[in-house]
Amino acid sequence: MNLQLSAEDLDFQQQVRRFFAEDYPLDIKQKIARGERLTKADQVRSQQALQARGWLGIGWPKAHGGPGWTPVQRYLFESELELAGAANIIPMGVIYLGPILAAFGSPEQQQRWLPNILSSTHFWAQGYSEPESGSDLASLRTAAVVDGDDYRVNGTKIWTTQGHWADWIFCLVRTSRGGRKQEGITFLCIDMRSPGVSVQPIISMNGAHELNRVEFDNVRVPQCNRIGEEGRGWHYANVLLGNERLSYAHIGKKKADLARLRRLASKCRDGVGGIMLDDPLFAHKLAAMEVRVAVLEVSVLRGLSGDLPPAAISSLKIQCTECAQGITELFTELAGATAFPDMNCSDWFARLGATPAFVVKAWDDYLFERAQSIYGGTNEIQRTIIWRALEAG
Structure with a gap:
């Protein structure tokens, strides 16, 4: 594919760059640069600043409030956002659910939910994973039984990112047990304020509260909250997961992290007094990671153009996540070598303050x-x- 940017794309890139330099909330960028965690109010302000330009609904059709960007413009926007150190868009409502509603939701559902996603007045959570099911979505056991005009929902969802912030949750639920286990799964939207919904925090090993366990105890959900046809949830979920797995690319952030890593390594000294960037092994690891990210960039552009089959998107997800982890490993290697300039730790506590x-x-x-x-x-x-x-040929 042609990766040469057109004059129009270059102009668009400069518009986005100026926005993040001049009009985006500076205090949010400063908070991120200090390594502080953003509050829900911070995320709302960030997304509302984007929507003031009509730039929040990336991946949405223009008729439903999307910006009408080409795949390359979307990529440029996401890259400039990350290079500027701004907050990433919370994906559950905007990137995951929005395109599904636009494609498969009824006009009433689109009118009811899409504007509130764009205004950031409603936050959404994703209810897919369940205890003891892991990534095997087809084995889910959360059940929705028809009861008049409603479903009665019972079950548990886990690893629910920012479920404690959410006003709504979109869930895969089992409405039938006949046939293949992928069949009989329905896509259902549930108001988190409904009686019988409870949220329990899961604290990650870095001390952050982003994940939750969400339980449903005889929760009544109107059938009009079902997206598409009953039993077709597996199809809608796979469309959504394609968008989700591409959203892990974060090429702009990877580039920014690697540039920062190179700057730090050119100044930090290792345990024997040398500059870390002069260490051949570390320099090789850093250069190899920069090459990997450059290759990923091409694949992501192809994916955004719709040129990649599902298996290739899975491959991209693997590469992107392993790259992200590899970059953090390089940072920790640099941190380990520079936190204490020599091996004499008799004044360990004094040195700790100068880390x-x-x-x-x-x-x-x-x-x-x-x-x-x-x-x-x-x-x-x-x-x-x-x-x-590959087996299928």
Whole structure:
């Protein structure tokens, strides 16, 4: 494919770059740069700043409030957002659900939910994974039984990102047990304020509260909250997962992280007094990662153009998540070598106060990114998808 940017794309890139430099909330960028976690109010302000330009609904048709960008413009926008150090869009409502509603939702559902996603007045959670099911979505047991004009929903969803912020949750639920296990699954939207919905926090190993366990105890959900046809949830979910797995690319962030890593390595000294960037092994690892990210960039552009089959998207998910983890490993290697300039730790506590600021964030990011190869379908599941595609010829 032609990766040469047109004059129109270059102009668009400059518009986006100016926006993040001049009009985006500066305090949010500063908070991110310090390694602080954003609040829900921060995320709302960030997304509303994007929507003030009509730039929030990436991947949406223009008729439903999307910006009408080409795949290359979408890529440029996401890259500039990350290179500027702005907050990523919370994906559940905007990137995952929005395109599904636009494609398969009824006019009433589109009118009811899409504007509130764009205004960031309603946040959404994703209810896919369940205890003891892992990435095997087809084995889900959360059941929805027809009861008059409603469904009665019972079951549990787990690893629900920002479920404690959510106003609504879209879930895969089982409405039938006949036939293949992929059949009889329905896509259902549930108001988190409904009686019988409870949210329990799951604290990650880096101390963050992003994940939750969501339980449904005889929750009544109107049948009009079902997306598409009953029993067709597996189809809609696979369309959504294609969008989700592409959203893990974050090429702009990877580039920004690698540039920062190179700057730090050119200044930081190792345990014997040398500059880390002069260490041949470290320099090789850094250069190899920069090459990997450059290759990924081409694949992501192809994916956004719709040129990649599902197995290739699975391959891209593996590469992107492993790259992200590899970058955090390089940061921790740099942190380990520079946190204490020599091996004499008799004044360990005195040295602790002088530890470079990036060290704490390096370990926090390392711990957080361990989950990348798990969520959105584990990398092992992605390899199975690739193998089955190869078997099918």
